[in-house]
Amino acid sequence: MHFIQWGEIVKAFAWFIAVYMVIVIIFYSVILLISIFQLRKKYHLDRDQIYEDYLEDIYTKPVSILVPAYNEEAGIIQSVRSLLSINYPTFEVVVINDGSTDGTLEKMIEHYDMKEINRVVRKQLDAKPIKKIYQSTILTNLFLIDKENGGKADALNVGLNFSHYPYFCSLDGDSVLEQDAFLKVMKPIIDSNEEVIASGGSVRIANGCQIQNGYINKIGLSHNPIVIMQIIEYLRAFLMGRIGLSRHNLLLIISGAFGVFSKHWVMEAGGYKVDTVGEDMELVVRMHRLLKEKKLKKKIVYVPDPVCWTEVPEDIKFLRRQRRRWHRGLFESLWAHRKITFNPKYGSIGMLAFPYFWIVEFFGPIIELAGYIFMVLCLLFGGIYIEFAILLFLLSCIYGSIFSMSAVLLEEWSLTKYPKVSDLIKLFLYSLTETIWFRPMTVLWRCEGVWQIVTGETSWGEMKRKGVSE
Template identity: 40%
Template structure:
């Protein structure tokens, strides 16, 4: 036994000698990148808030391009009618709503048919984006003026459903939104403004996605924002704040935004058609689409732009159970790995500029490999403590770099939210947000490290991804 302990102690001492400096350098770099993103996000917010001071009504003038809102649905009988009505009532001069029923087995279509008095029409949907599945029916309201189109098709997944909706769309811009998400009334006005300002260069925009759990939602509209009751959902609230208000906003300012959330994004229809739509075989289809667009525009020598709107424009339910959250995070990391690997040829090639030289290497080092290196660091430190050989100053420095600065980044995101939008009006909600920013690092973060690594490992083993089901409460339910 003593021989084993001595051997283990020697191994851990060797690991310390070999990896301590590289790990410290890694965590220093990742936190320096956070500082850069915070600074650039701050500059972007100053610019955005100056422009936002003008009345939003000026955004909806004659220059606004038409938008087709694509809503893929599968077994969304809870809330689908409310969602459709909310989408139709969005403030925008010209928009249609295209709901794609991806072979639902519940009453999704029946409820839509009854609510909008739908009739079947002999409309042929063009195959601008080739589909593997069959479109069976197209329905529109009998009144002839409600701009709603319901496309029914055989089941083949979210990406195919979105592609079918894009094929059916008639407007130059397409906004893709999940059926279980809630849009602000002026969301289309906000997110389409970059297209109005720069119609020839702008190809895609996204906005801030926020967690709706715990808030009061009536008729598909957020009427009162509040923090969720459970700490699991509260921690996800601060995750979303950090990811969007700091991460996406900072990358947009740097001109290197390569990810727009699948929950809500707006695109030029012709560009999405040119790249063949969303990849039905991709787990991270939103990330894959954006990298495909970047590559396509650069390869064809066209000047273009992608922009992020920091305004909260979309609200979505986050997982309320560990089982659902685990599936989500496994899927996200698997999608990250598979997409980065598919587009590895863009790395460090001069023609891809900042995307290939900075953005993609960042995602490889600080997104893909982050859970692996964090898990390694935790294991080495714990073994060192157990064997009595840990360097205490090193352990403290590791914890500060790994967790202390992460808390500061989250608090910075919360400060930005309070300064710019002031959505949380109750002190207890602000206190819960601060507490969640701290608690995230003790247990929750380590769980996500494990989930992300397991998703990556499943992909390397060729294991088929199972999406699972997330139970929704419906938009008209009140959660306090």
């Protein structure tokens, strides 16, 4: 009797996991189709569109580029150099040194001949005190703020208090932008007559590329399998997930590595929240919530074409820390605004976007990990359980590898950032192996992030960078 009951429980659990994975696969299939049609439409209409008109001051909006920097001496000079050479009529670059303990401050002052200036900063957002403000004598649109350490969100709030222009871009200190990236990411804001209040661009991985003096000389792949798998992940996240969600104004994340925001609406929302590890997502969610509560038809969009190249972890230890942090940040953003979930007052954000992020993005790794454990046990028990194991394995292959392969094909079909055929073949072949080794690792790390939430652990540790520019 007990054996029968146990067998029924095992069978029910197996079908729960199988049905969950089928639902997720259907959802991603819909997102993939939306992304294909959106890319097809965009690149038929806009791929050859000339952006010269947007180089005129009368068409564009001035932008403040905020670069929070903590121990970024390895790449800060090259990153700033790439920013100063962008094709955009009016902009300023504001580097916020967040109490670095390395030579970030000294390198900036020396390289750009920066002198201390007296400037009254209106404190619209609470933040740690500013020690000194510098301005370059060579380039008058380059500023450096030295402040007490308070974290990335606090540094961005200081930059917002100081900035002069109506739009701002938050950019990581180790990032390198393509020259036309700002023209393209600002285009939907300009064309919409300010109906679009935030616009995010694509982020690609710089490890393996030849970057000199802040310029992309040659796009290539790293030889490190960990980096290659992250490239595939980024392609799937940006070319599939964000295009599909953006199409229906359901985008809850604009990458902290590259995004442009209306300063007015960010200030209205209260700036960046300093007590979360996912400040970029939390801000976007709060802006959506503000707009819905004010019943305003504003949009937050993703633009696949603008590209920002950034460094990613090459060591499993640091990648593990990153993924645990990301998952904690996801939970903090969702939990802080949990009243939105299944709340018709917030429209499609409450009825579609939030349930998706709860069910698929947050709880997904827990269910997947249970599925992996269940598959192993099924193989050990034998009999009918082997059929369940095969079913779950096939579903996980569809869930992981096939969608990853699709993302690689979308990259080649639309953006073609990787010019060598051998690189694309390498990405395609690696994507076939994702389900076997890489995805189980990331699932485990994300579950560790859940455990940190349960236990209240807040340790993070530093992410060491070697710099991607020569």
